[in-house]
């Protein structure tokens with residue numbers, strides 16, 4: 001987040017705080033519309049500051065290939081886990097010559 005974004009986001013969040021302070025039963029619809037616009041503006045600043053949204057939940061490969069079946073949606077880590085599980089199963093069966101691989 002650069003200096004300009006910090007200033008802009010701070011301003012947007014303080015404005016939203018002010019909306020929260022004045023909110024009441026008699027708040028007119030026009031004011032609600034204004035709050036919506038200010039929320040969208042704040043969200044836009046946050047999204048710009050946060051950068052692109054990661055594809056996966058994986059800290060190691062946030063922009064890696066996706067595997068919808070993986071708990072972290074990371075195909076690379078899921079492949080590594082599957083290989084590890086296969087190697088463990090082979091070792092458990094005591095298969096001679098089964099590679100004892102570590103992942």
Ligand SMILES: [Zn+2]
Nearest residue numbers: 058061074077
């Ligand atoms: Zn991963």
